[in-house]
Amino acid sequence: MAATTPPLRQDSPAITCVKKLAETPNLNSIPSNYAYYTTPTEATASDPDDSIPTIDLCLLTSNDPHQKSKAVQELGKACQDWGFFMIVNHGIPEALMKAILEATDEFFNLPEEEKPEFEPKNVLEPIRYGTSFNTAKEKVFCWRDFLKVFVLELLPEYCERTRDVVRKLLKGISESLDLEEGEIGRALDLESSLQIFVANYYPRCPNPDVAVGLVPHSDHGLLTILIQNKGGGLQIQHQGKWIFSNGKYKSVLHRAVVNNEKTRISIAMANGPSLEAVVCPPSKLVQNEGGIRSYVPMKYKDYLRSHQCNQLNGKAMLKRVQIQD
Template sequence: MATPAMLPPQNSAVAPASHSSATVKVLSESPDLNSIPSNYVHSSSYEESPDSSDAEDSSLIPVIDFSQLTSNDNDQKSKAIQVLGKACEEWGFFMVVNHGIPDSLMKAVINVSNEFFNMPEEDKKQFEGKHLLDPIRCGTSFNSSKEKAFFWRDFLKVVVHPEFHCPSDPQGFSDLMLEYSENCRKVVKKLLGAISESLDLDECVINEAMGLDSMLQKFNVNYYPRCPQPELAIGLPPHSDHGLLTLLIHNEVGGLQIMHKGKWINDNWSALPNSLLVNIGDQLEIFSNGKYKSVLHRAMVNNEMTRISVALTHGPSLEAIVRPASPLVQRTGCCPAYSPMTYKDYLYLQQSNHLDGKSCLDHVVNHGIPESLINSVIDVSNEFFNMPKEDKKQFEGKHVLDPIRYGASFNYSKEKALFWRDFLKVFVHPEFHFPSDPQALSDLILEYSENCRRVVKKLLGAISESLGLDECFINEALGLDSMFQLFNVNYYPRCPQPELAIGLPPHTDYGLLTLLIHNGVGGLQIMHEGKWINDNRNAFPNSLLVNVCDQLQIFSNGKYKSVSHRAMVNNEMPRISVVVSHGPQLETIVRPASPLVQRTGCCPVYGPMTYKDYIHLKLSGKSCLDHLRIQKS
C-alpha cells in the first residue's frame, strides 16, 4: 500500500541498509544484531502498529466440518454447504476440521520444512530460481527488484502439480511433500465442489471451468526469523492470494492476521489442533463475480521465536481463461464485474509489481462498456485525423469553450516550444456536439460518452462513500446531472527524434475524473512516488485508465490528489488516445466538502472557485491548485 515516507520513531534506531544478498535468516543470526537495517524498515509499520496490539483475537472465525460436507446424509451436507457459502461471502476465510489429513503428517511437514532452512546457505543456493514459474525457488522478501523496503521473511516455493518437483534435500522431504500435496488437492477439490453448489451451480462446474485436473498447485514455505525490532518490520504486507483456495498450517507461532470488516483478526489455529486455515484467492472472487471476496491478510513478526508457515496454493490450469461464471451473471442480471484473463497472465501481472493489497485484482474490474464500441471509437477517431487538412480546418475553434475545436500543440500563445500532437476537443454534455465527418463519428461519440457518464457517476458515488459521505453527495454538490463532459482525441504522429520532443508535458487534468483509452501504442506515463510509471493498459483488454483530477482534489480537501502525467512520442508509429474528461457543471462553485472539513477539524486547504473560472485559469498557464491554496497566516 502506498504510504508517505516517514522517519522512524526517535527511540527506534535502525542500522544502515544491508547491501548483501544474505537471507533474513543469516541476518537475524548476526551476533551483534540489535536493530534492523534501514532497507527492512516499512513506513506503514509506524502507522499500523505491527506489534499486533491493535489486532483482535477471535473465536468467531468460521469453522467448517469437512466430514459433514462429504456426508451421505443429504440434509447434513446441505446445511454444511450453506455454512460454507456464508463463510465465503462474509469472511473469505475459514478453518476446516475433520479433513482426514493425519496430524502426524502435518507436523512432519512443518519439521522437514524447518530442516530445509537450517541447511547451509551454500546448499540452498542451488535452488535460487529467478523466474516466476521455475519449479523450485528459494529466496527472500517477495520481489526485490520492485521493493523499496524488504520483507522479513525467506521462502521456498515448489511447483507440485501438474508435475511434481522437490528439492533433493533434506532427506525425506520429497515423500512428505508428495503425500501432503496429494491430500491437500483432495480436500480442495471437495471444498470447491461444495463452493460451486453454494453458488447454485452443479458440483463439477468450478472443476471443469478451471481445469482442476491440471491445477497449478504450489507448496510454499515462509520462514520468519526472530526480529529485534518487530514494530518496524513486516513479514508480508497486506495482500490477497492469486489462486482459488490456499490451505495453511504453521508451527503454532502467531503472526497471521486477516482483515475482516476493517479490523485485523489474529488467526486462532492453535485453538483447533490439526485444523487447516483456508482463504479465498483472487480467481474465486473473479469466478463468483465478486460474491465471494479474496481476503486481505498479512504476516507479522516477533522478537522471541521463529515462525514457519506452509501454504499450499491451488489455482486453475495455467492456460485456463478465468471469468465470471456465465450462469451466475445470467441469473443475477448483473454485468460481469471482471474481465477475462488467463491464470498464467494473472500470475505474471502480480509478480511484475510490488505486493500491494489487491491492486492486481483491481486492474481487471470490468466497466460494462463493450470492447467493440471502444475499438470503434479509436478507429473512427483515427479516420478524422486522416481526413484532408482542408476538411478539418472548419473545426479550428479559437476559444476554450468553443464546442468543437481542432488544432495542434496546446496553447500557442503561451508555449516556448510546441508539443508533438494534434487534437480534437468536442463538448458532449450537457449539450451534445459533433463534427459532421467522418460518417458514424456522431453516433459512436454519443454512445461512448453516455457509457462513460454512467461509469463516472458510479465511480464518483463510490468515491463519495469512501470519503464517509452519502453516495449521492458529490453528484448533488457538483451538479453532475449537468456535468461538463469533453470528448478529447490526441493524435501523436511518428517522430523522427522522440528524445527531443514531447507529446504533452507533465500536467494534471482540471475536472473530476478522466477516462482514457488508446490504440495500444505506449506513451502515457504517470508520476507515482517520484517516478514515472508506464501505463499497462495493454495487459488488460477493454480496460479504462482513470485518473483523479484537480476538482476532486479540491473537493476532498487534498485527501485524493490529482495525478501528474505526460505523453511521450516514438519514431515507429502514431499513438491515438481518446480522453473523456468529466467535470462539475460549469457554474458550480467548487470548494472542500463541508462535512469533511468539519469531521476532520482541519481548515479548508483550497478557496472556492467556479469550474468555468478554473478552466480559464488553467488555460492561462497558471498553476491553478497553488493559486487556490489558502495560505496559512
C-alpha cells in the same frame, strides 16, 4: 513505564536472506529498509467481533441431506463474509503435516552456499528460493525467506491430500452459489490444475512492531490451504473480492507478522487452475448477479506472471483486471 523500541539501523546491507541477517551477532535492531510500518500501532491487530468460521469437512460431505445443506450454507457465508475459514476433520494426517514443517525447517537451515542453486531466473520456474517477495521492485523488504515449488512429482501425498480437501470444498462452494456441485471443479479442470507449495520462514525479529513478515495482500489462484507451526502470526482483514465468483465471494486481504521470541514457519499450498486456463466466472453465475462481468477474462499463466513480477501490494492485481464502470 512503557517499553521502548530499539532504534533502527540506518545501514542497508545487500539482501541475501533474512535468516542470515537475523543470526547476526548482537543484532538488536533491524536495518531501516526492513521497517514497513512507520508507527507500532500500524502493526497492531484488533480482535474481530465474530469468531473466525470453522468448516467441518465431514459435515460438508455428509450423506445426511440436512447436515450437508447446513454445512454448504455455512461455507457460503464464510466465503462471502470472510474469505477465510478454519477446516476441521479434513483427513490430512497430523504426522504428515508435522513432517512437512520439519522438512521445511531443514531446508532453511541448510548451509547458505547450498541455496543459490534454487534462486530463480524467472517467476515461473518450478523451484524458487528467495527473500522478501520481489526485491527488484521493493524499497522496503519483508522479514521473510521463502521456497516455492510447482508441485508435480514432489510431495505426492501432501499434494493429493490437499487437492482432495480443495475438491470437497469446491463442491460445497459451487452449491452455495446455486451452481451444480462440481461446476467450478470442471470449469477449472481441477484434476490437472496447478498447485504451488510455498514455504515461508520468518525468523525472530528485534523490531516486530515495525517489520512485516509479508505485506497485506490477497492470494492468486483459487483456494490456499495453510498450515503453520506454533509461532502464529497470520492476520486477516475482513474485506475483499474473489474473481471467479464475479466479486460475490471474497479473496481476503491478509498479512504475516513477526515476533522477537521464536521463528515462525508456514506452509501455503496454493491451488489454482491450469496455467493455460482462462479464468472468468461461469455464465450462469454472471446471469444470477445481473448479467454484468466484474473482471476481464485472463489466462491464469498471464495473471500469475504479472502477480509475481510486480511488488506485492494489497489487491492491486485484482484492480488491474477489474472492469471499470
